[in-house]
Amino acid sequence: MKKEFSLYLDLVRFLAALLVYVWHSNNRNIISDILPMSQYGHSAVIVFFVLSGFVIAYVADTKEKTLRDYSISRLARIYSVAPAALILALVLDQIGLVLDPGMYDGSTTHDHYLLRMVTSLLFLNEVWGISITSYSNVPYWSLNYEVWYYVSFAMVAFAAGRTRVLLLLGLALLLGPKVVLLAPIWWLGVWLHRHPPRGLGEPSGWGLFLGSILLIYLFHLYEVDEIWTQWLKAQIGEHWWTQLTFSRRFLSDYVLGALIAMNFVGFRLISHRFARPFAVAGGTIRFLAGFTFSLYLFHQPLIFFFAALIQGDNQGPWFYTQVTVAVMLSILLLGSVTEQRKHFYRRLAGRAVDLFLKVKDAWYRRPAVSNP
Numbered sequence: 001m002k003k004e005f006s007l008y009l010d011l012v013r014f015l016a017a018l019l020v021y022v023w024h025s026n027n028r029n030i031i032s033d034i035l036p037m038s039q040y041g042h043s044a045v046i047v048f049f050v051l052s053g054f055v056i057a058y059v060a061d062t063k064e065k066t067l068r069d070y071s072i073s074r075l076a077r078i079y080s081v082a083p084a085a086l087i088l089a090l091v092l093d094q095i096g097l098v099l100d101p102g103m104y105d106g107s108t109t110h111d112h113y114l115l116r117m118v119t120s121l122l123f124l125n126e127v128w129g130i131s132i133t134s135y136s137n138v139p140y141w142s143l144n145y146e147v148w149y150y151v152s153f154a155m156v157a158f159a160a161g162r163t164r165v166l167l168l169l170g171l172a173l174l175l176g177p178k179v180v181l182l183a184p185i186w187w188l189g190v191w192l193h194r195h196p197p198r199g200l201g202e203p204s205g206w207g208l209f210l211g212s213i214l215l216i217y218l219f220h221l222y223e224v225d226e227i228w229t230q231w232l233k234a235q236i237g238e239h240w241w242t243q244l245t246f247s248r249r250f251l252s253d254y255v256l257g258a259l260i261a262m263n264f265v266g267f268r269l270i271s272h273r274f275a276r277p278f279a280v281a282g283g284t285i286r287f288l289a290g291f292t293f294s295l296y297l298f299h300q301p302l303i304f305f306f307a308a309l310i311q312g313d314n315q316g317p318w319f320y321t322q323v324t325v326a327v328m329l330s331i332l333l334l335g336s337v338t339e340q341r342k343h344f345y346r347r348l349a350g351r352a353v354d355l356f357l358k359v360k361d362a363w364y365r366r367p368a369v370s371n372p
Helices: 003-026 038-062 065-078 082-099 113-121 138-158 161-175 179-196 202-221 224-236 238-243 250-289 292-310 319-338 341-364
Strands: none
Touching: 003 038, 003 138, 003 250, 003 292, 003 319, 038 138, 038 179, 038 250, 065 082, 065 138, 065 161, 082 113, 082 138, 082 292, 082 319, 138 161, 138 179, 138 202, 138 292, 161 179, 179 250, 202 224, 224 238, 224 250, 292 319
C-alpha cells in the first residue's frame, strides 16, 4: 500500500471518529444549537465498516498469514480497549447519576449490569431480535457487528470446502439477520483491497474522488437514509422495523458504502499528488489515528460524566467547549494505557491463544476410554 494512501485512510479513520463524537455530543442538555455535520454520525460508522474490511484484507495478505497471527492481532486490538470502555461506562454512569440524574434521562440503562457486561464482552448484544445497550456507551453496538465480521473473514481465509460453508452458515444462524444485513458493506472493503483499480488513469481518479464527495453530500442533504428507512418501515411494519435496530438503514447504507468505496478507489489513483502535504502532516495524522479506537469507544460515557460534573449553561458554546476539552484530554490519557500499548496486549493475546491451542491439542490426544 502506498504511503500516501495509507495516510489518507488514517485521516479518514480519525475524521470518521470525530464525526461520531460530534453526533453524540450534540446533546441538547450540553448545547442547544445543532452542530455542523452532526447528521453524519451514522454514516461515519459505515465508513468504519468499509475501511475495516479493507485493512483486514491488507494485513491478512501481508502480515497475518496464519490463523494464530490473525487471532492474536484481532484479540489484542479489540480487548485492549473494549473491557476498559465497558468498565469506564459502568463506573462513570453511576457517579454521573448521583451528580446530575437529569443529564442521563433516557440515555443510559440502570438494570441487569452483569448481563450487559457479559454479553458486551462476548459481543452478543445484537444477535437476532436482541438489542442490549452497553450502559451509556451506545457506540459499542458496532463492535457487536465488526467482531463477527473478523470471525467470518477467518472462516473464509483459513478454512476450505464444506467446512468453510458449514462454519459460515453456523455463524449466520448464531447472529441472525441484523448483523448479516450489514456484512456486505464490510466485505466490500475486502473486495476493494483484493481488486485494485486497473485500466483507470488519474482523470478517472479525480472524477471518482470528487464525485463521491459531492454524492455523499447530496445523500445527506436530501436525507436519502431517512426516506428509504421510512419506506422500509411501511413495507415490513413497525414491529419488524423496530427489531432491526441499528440495521434499519441497511438499504441506504448499501448506497453509502458504494460511495465510500468510490472515494477510496478514486483517491488510490491520485494519492501520489498528495505526497508533499502528507510529508508535512503525516506524523500528526499517524498520532491522531493512533487514538481513533479510544475516541470512538470512550467518548459517550465521558460526555455524560463531564456534563454532569461541570453542569454548565447549554445556551452558549462555553459549556460544550469545557466538556469537549475534558473528554479529549481523558481520551489521550486512556488511549495511552490501552490502544497505545498494543505490544503489551499482543503478548497477552499470544499467551491466551497458545494456551487455547495447548488445551485443544491435549483434548484431542487424550486416550480413548474403552468399555469393559
